[in-house]
Amino acid sequence: MGYSAKFKVWRGDDEGGALEDFDVDVNEGEVVLDIVHRLQATQAPDLAVRWNCKAGKCGSCSAEVNGKPRLMCMTRMSTFDPAETITITPMRTFPVIRDLVTDVSYNYTKARMVPAFAPPADLEPGDYRMAQVDVERSQEFRKCIECFLCNNTCHAVRDHEDNKDGFSGPRFLMRIAELDMHPLDTVDRRDVAVEDHGLGYCNITKCCTEVCPEHIHITDNALIPLKERVADKKYDPLFSVSSLFRKATGRDKAPETPKG
Amino acid sequence: MATTGVDAPGRAQIGASTLRTDRWWIQPAFTFGVLTAFVVYSAWRVFSGQYYYASPYVSVYFSPCLATDCAEGALPGGPISWWWLSPALLTAWIPLTFRFSCYYYRKAYYRSFWMSPPACAVSEPHGKYTGERRLPLIMNNLHRYTFYLALLLNIMLTIDAVLAFRTPNDYQWGYVGVGTLILTANAVCLWFYTLSCHSCRNAVGGRITHFSKHPVRYKMWTVVSKLNAHHMMWAWISLGTVVLADFYVYLLASGRITDFVFFTV
Incomplete structure (x- = not known):
């Protein structure tokens, strides 16, 4: 059963940036990385995100979801309340390159x-x-x-x-x-x-x-x-x-x- | 722009110490409260120097009782004759240092007391951090010595638990009161806590590289590793049984209650 979820995604680079608000459709069985891809496809085509396997084995899509360091591809949307605003930021220990991509x-x-x-x-x-x-x-x-x-x-x-x-x-x-x-x-x-x-x-x-x-x-x-x-x-x-x-x-x- | 911390130059300028939305503060707050209560209670009992023996039970804080003026029945009752303070002060530093340098409690107090960090991905309030590289925290590397001493203490507390199966007045074997069960449970829990220690795990076999050449030590390491997975649980349970065992003896010795006897000869 799909629903529209509220997201805050950090956009910016090493000069500065801010959390931007988005409403994105969510379908049953999806993970946070799916939502980021939908965001790229529909509202923010220049959103930078690093990803590869979508299976929790390449270690590329590390980010922070609601403040917790997570792999976006292994963070199920079903673990969040549909009414909850979900915040996605890059990893905060490493220099940011752009948006969700950091220099590791x-x-x-x-x-x-x-x-x-x-x-x-x-x-x-x-x-x-x-x-x-x-x-x-x-x-x-x-x-x-x-x-x-x-x-x-x-x-x-x-x-x-x-x-x-x-x-x-x-x-x-x-x-x-x-x-x-x-x-x-x-x-x-x-x-x-x-x-x-x-x-x-x-x-x-x-x-x-x-x-x-x-x-x-x-x-x-x-x-x-x-x-x-x-x-x-x-x-x-x-x-x-x-x-x-x-x-x-x-x-x-x-x-x-x-x-x- | 912050010059250090989680918003240091070059990093994403997010401007919040954490974006966690769960109640991450509950665990450190709970730990802080319980450990503070334990320290306050223990300090009161250790410094009070009284109500620690109610035949056949002795308080866990006062065993072994090494001062010659210990209450009669609190073993061994010597040999230190010149001590004038509470006899618990002669031995209570052993479990204190064992728990202070314990790898689990280090996590607990670094998080809840020193907030370094208070929780994962929550910024700590300190501008500088040197870890366990300098005095006094580098002393935590001597945990193994406190472990050896704790083993000796456990032997004494086990003897106390066995002696609690004697009748209060004439010390005949064949007595089981509530205190007997509490002292026995406390000794068992302390053994589990001590033997699940990370230093114990290293000593019995962890330091070996070729397990295949040391099958007995490998077996011991395997057993201790299984216990070690529950070290935190035993740390908390034994903390509770220590307080319970002492408080029960206090209530008996101060005349507030009498022992409930299940069985006596």
Whole structure:
């Protein structure tokens, strides 16, 4: 059953902008992205919006709907009251290019700073052998579609532009956790997590987990375990003494072999 | 144009701290109210130093009772003889620091007390944010030590729960009063809360990269991970049982009620 819904859509660019009012038809089964497309087709042909798969798998249509960071293609219109005015804005952490499109290059800059996967030097591609039980933790993080809603929501950069230099956000700390837990990775990533990617900025308020459209337990399974691994090395004197003992007695592995 | 915050230069100039239309403030307000009430109640009981033992029950705040002038029956009743303040002050800092550095409570108080942020996609009121990189918040990285101490405390509280199955006057086994059930439930809930801790999850196996080489630790990690998924729930339930267990002992010890006995030898 169709109805006409009221929308406020932010229009503008980095010079300024405002919320503009629209009345748009809504049909049963539609999502917010469908409405934005109808808006483009009928009333605002120059409305800028980034989208691709319409299936929640490409991570392109990230925006904020009624103030909540969401994928527009995964936000059903049936979750709103027909009498409700729905507000759509671009993500508020990244520079706006135009209308609903933001410049997310901050994320790619941070991605390039993560040291690449480093298997043992004597292991040829094709010879990688891993037990499923050893890789399944990391596999959860591979569900990430890089919509950057987690980085958009994290208050450490959302409310503090000046922290962008020192903090990579939950998406890339999760990537570091993924590699640190990888059975064939040989690099100790704990210092990098703290010094280059600002793990200490994270105060585990779990907003990244709340907004993740892939329902990855970013905080509980990536960020907190990474913080605990860092605490093992940097903040736990007893663990440090025990590690020295293990190294002295040869019970610890050499750094070039996979982490134990 | 704002120079920082959510309307920093280059970003969409929307001019509102949040556009959320749901009642996002209920959760931090509720958390603030309950945690404040808990802190006020706990401070009153810990500093009062009285009405903490009603045979065979001892208040959770006063166990172990390490001062020699502890009430008779509150174990171990020593060895610290020079202490003149409330004996609870000798041990109450352990659960306090355990909960303060707990990963769940950190989320709770950062949101509800410090409003950093008050809710997701709601601007925080602070102009600067340094996270847990400096003193004093960097100390939260020592959560594992408070976890170890909390384990010891849980052993003591479990002993208290077992001793609550004795008769009040002659300490014969075979007694079940309301207090016995409350102390037992409190000990069980505290074990669930403590063992579901993220530091516990790391210690039992989370720090290992090759689970396949450590099958026993992997099994332990699997069990703790299942508990860990409900850590917030156990944090709240155990907070309630601690207050209930203490308040019941307070009511008994101050003579306001008498214990209802289900069974006695």
